[in-house]
Amino acid sequence: MQRPLAHKSAVGLLAVLWPGLIGGIVLVWRNDAAPFEIFVGVFWSAVWYFWLARIWLGGPMAIGLMRKALFAICPIMIAAAVAVGIADGEVYPSQLVGLAAALCGIAGGVLLSRGDVKKWSLSTVAVRTVRQPPDGIAFDLRSAALRRSRGRFGCLMMVVTVLMLLVVGVIGATLPEGRGTNAPDYIAFMVGVVLVVIIGIAGYIRLNIQARAMGVLTITERHINEHPWPRLRSVALSYKGEAAVVDGISRYPSARLDLSFYDQSDEHHLRLPDAAALHRSIAEALSTHSPEGVFAGWVPRTDATHPVR
Numbered sequence: 530m531q532r533p534l535a536h537k538s539a540v541g542l543l544a545v546l547w548p549g550l551i552g553g554i555v556l557v558w559r560n561d562a563a564p565f566e567i568f569v570g571v572f573w574s575a576v577w578y579f580w581l582a583r584i585w586l587g588g589p590m591a592i593g594l595m596r597k598a599l600f601a602i603c604p605i606m607i608a609a610a611v612a613v614g615i616a617d618g619e620v621y622p623s624q625l626v627g628l629a630a631a632l633c634g635i636a637g638g639v640l641l642s643r644g645d646v647k648k649w650s651l652s653t654v655a656v657r658t659v660r661q662p663p664d665g666i667a668f669d670l671r672s673a674a675l676r677r678s679r680g681r682f683g684c685l686m687m688v689v690t691v692l693m694l695l696v697v698g699v700i701g702a703t704l705p706e707g708r709g710t711n712a713p714d715y716i717a718f719m720v721g722v723v724l725v726v727i728i729g730i731a732g733y734i735r736l737n738i739q740a741r742a743m744g745v746l747t748i749t750e751r752h753i754n755e756h757p758w759p760r761l762r763s764v765a766l767s768y769k770g771e772a773a774v775v776d777g778i779s780r781y782p783s784a785r786l787d788l789s790f791y792d793q794s795d796e797h798h799l800r801l802p803d804a805a806a807l808h809r810s811i812a813e814a815l816s817t818h819s820p821e822g823v824f825a826g827w828v829p830r831t832d833a834t835h836p837v838r
């Protein structure tokens with residue numbers, strides 16, 4: 530599916546918005562920029578454009594989070610600019626820059642809310658099934674899990690970064706002016722940056738390990754993965770919690786594939802990625818290829834978590 534013009538325009542507006550905000554800050558900045566303050570600006574810029582990169586690639590969560598942030602923050606910026614103008618009876622260049630940046634943000638949020646942008650965004654993370662066996666279908670669970678988990682983790686890291694900087698800002702607001710670069714808020718910021726980087730690297734490594742464990746699920750007329758159908762007493766898709774409907778497709782939380790065998794008492798459990806389209810495709814494949822009476826469909830579970838193999 531081709532990238533919509535509205536998406537390109539929104540990313541362009543948001544790319545311009547950040548330099549506009551920086552320009553407004555520079556206009557009201559009354560002190561010489563210390564190296565640390567320059568570093569803070571570079572860091573924020575890196576976070577912003579990393580976020581935009583995720584949006585450009587079509588990440589649904591990055592786009593959704595950006596829409597919420599724009600519609601929450603930009604009206605506040607507009608109200609603040611108007612309030613300052615009314616209170617002072619004068620319009621400053623910094624107000625005009627901030628107002629223009631806020632309007633760009635609202636326009637970008639409206640464009641990202643369009644239906645064609647949402648449809649294209651979902652298509653970029655659509656699960657692709659690889660037909661390997663002639664008598665069945667193979668699902669690449671690893672790739673599906675990575676597409677979902679990386680997007681979520683990237684958005685989570687953005688939120689963690691913002692919260693860390695807000696905490697540092699609160700610390701700085703309680704300290705006197707004229708403090709040196711060894712002040713607690715500067716130290717807290719540097720420590721926070723290091724921790725965020727460590728958490729980010731460790732998180733992505735963990736996501737890759739978890740996704741690799743899922744591997745490929747193969748369902749044919751003869752077997753599920755390496756398990757022949759005559760060996761299986763029952764096959765079920767289980768979930769924990771309340772199922773939700775996403776674009777007309779049911780998404781089941783904590784979904785997994787449960788296999789029960791005639792020749793052993795232990796069950797095998799395979800965790801599934803959190804993707805509604807994938808859930809539907811696996812259920813259809815099991816209904817089509819399993820012997821009569823073996824596939825139990827979707828069943829809720831309330832028991833404690835079993836080992837996943």
